[in-house]
Amino acid sequence: MTAHILFLTLCFGIIAGKNATTDGYVYLGHNEDLFGEAMLNIYNVPANDSRSACLWFEFPGQKASDSFVNEYGVAIVSDQCLSREDREEGRMVYEIRTAAIQKARSAREAVHIIGSLVETYGYGDSGRSYLVADRNEGWICAVVKGRHWVAQRVPDDEIAIIPNYYTIGEINLKDTLNFLGSKDLAGYARRRGWFRPRRDGRFNFRLAYSDPETLGNPHNIGRDSIAQVFFFGNAILGRDVRFSRRPYRKFHRRDLSQLLASQPIDNKNTVLSTIFTFNPSRPPAKGTVVFVRYPGQDAANFSQWTIFTKSPEVCHRYATADEAMEKHFSDTGSYRKRWPEHFYWHYLDPSMNRNVVPHDYEVFIPEQEHSFNDHFHVLEDAAKGMLYAFWTQGAYEAADDEHVVFSRSADGGRSWTAPITLAGSVSLDEPTPVAAWQQPMLSRSGRLYCLWNQETTVKKHLCGIMMGRYSDDGGDTWSEPETVPFPVRFSADPADPGIPPVWCMWQRPLRLGRDGRYLAACSRYDTAGIARVEFWQYDNIDDDPEVGNIRISFFNTEEEAFDSGKVDNDREYLPREGCNTEEGCIVGLPDGRLFAVMRTTIGHPIWSVSCDDGQTWSRPEILRTGDDGPAILQPCSPCPIYDLAGPEARSGSYFIMVHDSFDFNGITAYQNRGPLYKREGRFVPGARQPVWFGEPELFSPRDTDNSFYTSYTALNGEGVLWFGDMKYYLFGKRMK
Numbered sequence: 001m002t003a004h005i006l007f008l009t010l011c012f013g014i015i016a017g018k019n020a021t022t023d024g025y026v027y028l029g030h031n032e033d034l035f036g037e038a039m040l041n042i043y044n045v046p047a048n049d050s051r052s053a054c055l056w057f058e059f060p061g062q063k064a065s066d067s068f069v070n071e072y073g074v075a076i077v078s079d080q081c082l083s084r085e086d087r088e089e090g091r092m093v094y095e096i097r098t099a100a101i102q103k104a105r106s107a108r109e110a111v112h113i114i115g116s117l118v119e120t121y122g123y124g125d126s127g128r129s130y131l132v133a134d135r136n137e138g139w140i141c142a143v144v145k146g147r148h149w150v151a152q153r154v155p156d157d158e159i160a161i162i163p164n165y166y167t168i169g170e171i172n173l174k175d176t177l178n179f180l181g182s183k184d185l186a187g188y189a190r191r192r193g194w195f196r197p198r199r200d201g202r203f204n205f206r207l208a209y210s211d212p213e214t215l216g217n218p219h220n221i222g223r224d225s226i227a228q229v230f231f232f233g234n235a236i237l238g239r240d241v242r243f244s245r246r247p248y249r250k251f252h253r254r255d256l257s258q259l260l261a262s263q264p265i266d267n268k269n270t271v272l273s274t275i276f277t278f279n280p281s282r283p284p285a286k287g288t289v290v291f292v293r294y295p296g297q298d299a300a301n302f303s304q305w306t307i308f309t310k311s312p313e314v315c316h317r318y319a320t321a322d323e324a325m326e327k328h329f330s331d332t333g334s335y336r337k338r339w340p341e342h343f344y345w346h347y348l349d350p351s352m353n354r355n356v357v358p359h360d361y362e363v364f365i366p367e368q369e370h371s372f373n374d375h376f377h378v379l380e381d382a383a384k385g386m387l388y389a390f391w392t393q394g395a396y397e398a399a400d401d402e403h404v405v406f407s408r409s410a411d412g413g414r415s416w417t418a419p420i421t422l423a424g425s426v427s428l429d430e431p432t433p434v435a436a437w438q439q440p441m442l443s444r445s446g447r448l449y450c451l452w453n454q455e456t457t458v459k460k461h462l463c464g465i466m467m468g469r470y471s472d473d474g475g476d477t478w479s480e481p482e483t484v485p486f487p488v489r490f491s492a493d494p495a496d497p498g499i500p501p502v503w504c505m506w507q508r509p510l511r512l513g514r515d516g517r518y519l520a521a522c523s524r525y526d527t528a529g530i531a532r533v534e535f536w537q538y539d540n541i542d543d544d545p546e547v548g549n550i551r552i553s554f555f556n557t558e559e560e561a562f563d564s565g566k567v568d569n570d571r572e573y574l575p576r577e578g579c580n581t582e583e584g585c586i587v588g589l590p591d592g593r594l595f596a597v598m599r600t601t602i603g604h605p606i607w608s609v610s611c612d613d614g615q616t617w618s619r620p621e622i623l624r625t626g627d628d629g630p631a632i633l634q635p636c637s638p639c640p641i642y643d644l645a646g647p648e649a650r651s652g653s654y655f656i657m658v659h660d661s662f663d664f665n666g667i668t669a670y671q672n673r674g675p676l677y678k679r680e681g682r683f684v685p686g687a688r689q690p691v692w693f694g695e696p697e698l699f700s701p702r703d704t705d706n707s708f709y710t711s712y713t714a715l716n717g718e719g720v721l722w723f724g725d726m727k728y729y730l731f732g733k734r735m736k
Helices: 002-009 094-103 107-121 185-192 205-209 212-216 218-232 253-260 321-326 350-354
Strands: 012-016 026-033 041-045 054-058 067-070 075-080 123-133 138-146 148-154 159-162 179-181 270-278 288-293 303-305 361-364 372-381 386-394 403-409 420-424 435-442 448-454 465-471 502-504 518-525 531-538 552-555 581-588 594-600 606-610 641-643 653-658 676-683 691-693 697-700 711-715 718-725 729-734
Touching: 012 075, 012 123, 012 138, 012 218, 012 253, 026 075, 026 123, 026 253, 041 321, 054 321, 067 094, 067 270, 075 094, 075 270, 094 107, 094 123, 107 123, 107 138, 107 148, 107 179, 138 159, 138 205, 148 185, 159 218, 185 205, 212 218, 218 253, 253 270, 253 288, 361 372, 361 386, 361 403, 361 718, 372 435, 372 711, 372 718, 372 729, 386 435, 403 448, 420 435, 420 448, 420 465, 518 594, 581 641
Parallel strands: 403 435, 531 581
Antiparallel strands: 012 026, 012 159, 026 270, 041 054, 054 067, 067 075, 075 123, 123 138, 138 148, 148 179, 270 288, 288 303, 361 729, 372 386, 386 403, 403 420, 435 448, 448 465, 502 518, 518 531, 518 581, 531 552, 581 594, 594 606, 641 653, 653 676, 676 691, 676 697, 711 718, 718 729
C-alpha cells in the first residue's frame, strides 16, 4: 500500500483552449513531481533524417518525466494515472513521448502516434495521461497498461485539469473530431467486471479503468478542488467530475504561473514547472514560448525559452543531446557528486542558492519560501550616519499584496532593521490597493521622502496615482500618506480622466537635474501597452514641502519620448510585444552633460545625451562598445549604468550590467535573463557615444533570473551596488 500511495501525488497538468485565454493562445501548464534524487538537463536537440528539432527537458534515469516541444510547436508532458489493470503487459513507456515528439507535426498527429504504439507494443506501466498541445488545440491521451487507450480534445473555450487521475469520462469514438481510442474499451471493461451497464448506465472510462484509490486520494482531490475553484469558481468532484469546463473568465499565462506556484500544487517534490504558450499568428517554431520555473522559485520567476533559445553548458550533463539520449538510462545516479557545477543544484539547495552571486552585504533574507523583493533602492544620510533601504515586496510579482517597505542601517550596512510597511497590503488574505515602485529622496535639510505608484480603483499593473510620505527623524516616524499632484496628462494616457496613467520609475531619483534638483527617467505606457521613456524633475524637494505640494516638471514627453521603433537597428527585428523603451538610467558626464541608457525590445539597449540637465535629449541610438564598436546585445531586461565614484560624481568612470546575448530568431524580446556581466566604461571626450565599454566580466553566473533593479552608493569612498538576487534576496556588492 505504501509504495502504491507514493505515486498518487505525482505531477499536475492543465490545458486551456485558445478561447479560454486572454491572448487567444492555447496553454499547456505542468508541474513535474519526483521522489528521490533528480537532475534536470536542458538540451537543444537538432533535427536529422529521423526526427524533428526540439527543446528537451531531461531527467536522466526517469522513464516518464521528460518534457518536449518540437519545431512544429507540438508539446508533450504527462501525469501518472494509475489504472486497475492487473493482467495485460506492455513494452513501451519512455519511447512513447520521444517517438511522438520526433514525428508529430500537430497535437492530433502526436495522439495518433501514441495510440498506435500502445496498440502495437503495449504500455508498460500502470497508466498515464499524456497532455499534448499545439497552437490550434490541446488533447489529453489516457493510456492503460497493455493495449487500451483513449484521447479527448479540450474544447476551445474550456480548461481541463489533470491531478493524477483519469478525467476522461463518457466517450463517443464516432466523434473523431473530439475522441480517439481503442474500439473495445467498453467491451473489455465489461468482461473484467469493471463496467456493468445495468448498474452503471453509460460507459465512463474514468470510473471503469481508474484504480479506485486514485479517485479517492485526498491529495489528488485537494489539488483538483483548488484548481477548479481557481478557474471555475466552484469544484465538482467525485463521480460527477468533468473532463473540462468553461472558466468564469478568460485567463492569462500569469494566472497559470500563480496557480502552479501555489501549494500544494507546488510541493516539496516539484522538480520543474513549465507553461507552453502557442501563438497561432506566428510560425510554430517562433510562436511557441515555454515559461520555466525551477524548485524554490515563486510565480514571478518563470524564465522564457523558445526552440531557438540556446541552452547554456551549465544545463547539460554531456556536450551533445545525442550522447544524453544514449546514456539517459545507462549513466545515472550520484548526480551532485559527479556534476557539482551543474546549475540545478542552486535551486534545490537554498543555502547554496543564497551564495551563487558573490556579495558583501546582506540586507534582507526572506524567511518564507515565496517572497518577491524588487526595485531595491538604498541611499545614504551622511549627517545621521544612516543608510536607508526601500523596496517593493509581495507574495510574488504583480500580486495583490505588493507593498512598499523600509529598513535602515546604522553601522554601514552590516546589519539592518526588520522592514516596516509604508504603503500597500501586507497579506494576500486581506489585500488592499497595490503600492509599488517607490522613489526615495533626501532633502538638503534631512527630510526623507518616499513616493510611490498607488493603485486606485483600476485593477491594472502600474496604473495609478502618485502618493508619498516623509520622515524628519530618519524613519522613526512617518507622515500620513498624501497624494502628489499629477497635473499633466499626455496623449498616451487613458482618455477617461478618472483612470490614472500607466507608469513606472525604477532608478531612484538622482541630483542630476538643474541646480542639483532630483531627476529620474519614467516609463509611460500607452493604451496599447507600448512604453516610451520621459524624464521627471522634482522641483522643490529641498524646500521640504508637504507631499501634496510637491511640484514635478515633465521633460521629453509626447512625440519627444524615446521610441525604440524609431531607432536605426543593425538587425531587422519585429518583437511580438511591439517596440518598447523602458527603465532609463542616468549618469553625469565630466563635461556637464547627462548620459542615459534604456532597455528595449529590439535586441540592444539604446542611449541618449542631454546638454541642458535633462530637459531635452539627443536622438537615441543603439548602445555600442564604442563609436565604431559592435552593438551590445540585450534582451528586454534591466541594464543599469552607474558612476563608479558615486551616483552623482561625474567622474568619467562607469560600469553597466548587461547579458550580452539576444536571439533575433526569437518571437519575444523577453528572453532568458541568463548570466549577467559587468562592463566597465570610460568617458571619451569628443566621441559620438560619450561612454565606451570594455570587455564583459561575469557578475552573476545564474542561468536565469538575473533581473537587477538596483541602486548605488559610495560609502567611505567605496562604491556599493545594491541588488535583488532573483527578486528574492537583497544584497550589496563592493564594486572595485
